[in-house]
Amino acid sequence: DADVTQTPRNRITKTGKRIMLECSQTKGHDRMYWYRQDPGLGLRLIYYSFDVKDINKGEISDGYSVSRQAQAKFSLSLESAIPNQTALYFCATSAPGRGQPQHFGDGTRLSIL
Amino acid sequence: AQSVTQPDIHITVSEGASLELRCNYSYGATPYLFWYVQSPGQGLQLLLKYFSGDTLVQGIKGFEAEFKRSQSSFNLRKPSVHWSDAAEYFCAVGAYGGSQGNLIFGKGTKLSVKP
Numbered sequence: 001d002a003d004v005t006q007t008p009r010n011r012i013t014k015t016g017k018r019i020m021l022e023c024s025q026t027k028g029h030d031r032m033y034w035y036r037q038d039p040g041l042g043l044r045l046i047y048y049s050f051d052v053k054d055i056n057k058g059e060i061s062d063g064y065s066v067s068r069q070a071q072a073k074f075s076l077s078l079e080s081a082i083p084n085q086t087a088l089y090f091c092a093t094s095a096p097g098r099g100q101p102q103h104f105g106d107g108t109r110l111s112i113l
Numbered sequence: 114a115q116s117v118t119q120p121d122i123h124i125t126v127s128e129g130a131s132l133e134l135r136c137n138y139s140y141g142a143t144p145y146l147f148w149y150v151q152s153p154g155q156g157l158q159l160l161l162k163y164f165s166g167d168t169l170v171q172g173i174k175g176f177e178a179e180f181k182r183s184q185s186s187f188n189l190r191k192p193s194v195h196w197s198d199a200a201e202y203f204c205a206v207g208a209y210g211g212s213q214g215n216l217i218f219g220k221g222t223k224l225s226v227k228p
Contacts, residue, residue, distance in 0.1 A: 004156070033215075040122070042203065042220035043157075058215075090156055099145035099164050099207045102216055104156035 003027045006091050006105035014113050019078045021108050023091030029103070030096055032074040034058075034066060037088040037107070046089075049074055050096070081112045115140050117206050119219035126194050127227045134189040134222050136204030145207030146187040147216065148178055152200045160202075163187060174198070199226045 004025045013019055023032065030051045035043040045058030047066040055066060063085060067075045078085055088109050092102040116139040126132055138144055145164055149157040161172025168180040178189045187204060201223045208215040 040220060043218045045215060048215060092157075099162075101147060101159045101162055102157075104149075104158070106154070106156045 004091055004093055004103055004105035006089075006108050008108060009106065010109045012111045012113065013081055015082055017081050017112075019081050019110070021076045021089055021091075021110070023074045023076070023105060025072050025091075025093045025103075027093050027103060028071075029093035030071065031094045031100075032068065033092040033094075033102060034064075034074065034076045035090045035092065036060065037090060043090065046076065083112050086110060086112045115206055115208055115217050117204050117217055117219035119202075119204055119222050121222045122220070123223045123225065125225040125227060128196050129193050132189075132191045132194045132198070132224070134202050134204075134224070136187045136189065136219060137185050138187060138204075138206045139185065140206055144187075146178075146180060147205040147207070148172065148176070148187075148189050149203045149205065150174075150200050151203065151221075157203060160189070194224075194226055196226045196228065199224055 007022045033048045034046040037043050044060050046064050047058050049055050049068045052068050065077045088107050090107050091105045094100040094102045118137045120135050147162045148160040150160050151157045160176050161170050161178055163170045163180045170178050176191050178187055180187050201221045203221045204219040205216040
């Protein structure tokens, strides 16, 4: 089984719909991250959480919200989806401390029509 | 501000040829540096990392990278490329300050391999 699991892997939905992307991990890491990947732009950080009670905005948090339900679970929500949120979304985890590598899920490809 | 630049958007090499992917960083102290690879339809996989010590770092899949402080570079190399190396490669630097633990990624270099 994968260490970082994202569901769903693919999703097509309509403008205005509420969408939740889920991430679960078995690595026992405290830190979890949500990124968005667009062609030519690399990965941009949406939100991150250093533990269950800690949630922080990243570079591009507008239009998104998150929930850290447990150490192992971190969900990303789009309250009212818009077409420019069409992208590939990644969840990642890491151990505490500076310089720790991040471990990525396989991504969710989201299309908003 | 911390930043990472990957000057080459797309590189094509022949199978068996050597490879060098460039990465330049902007950072105020000793950086933590990473290279990741993303194969189509998959997440990012860590190739190697540099924290301190020997400036030539060995990674998985036959890759290595050299940290050059004077040039603010951390270039990725492989002596002989295989067709399976075709992927997108990302360089990243570890952030400092209040967001310690976060990574700042470059925009990536896509590698194509010719038969």
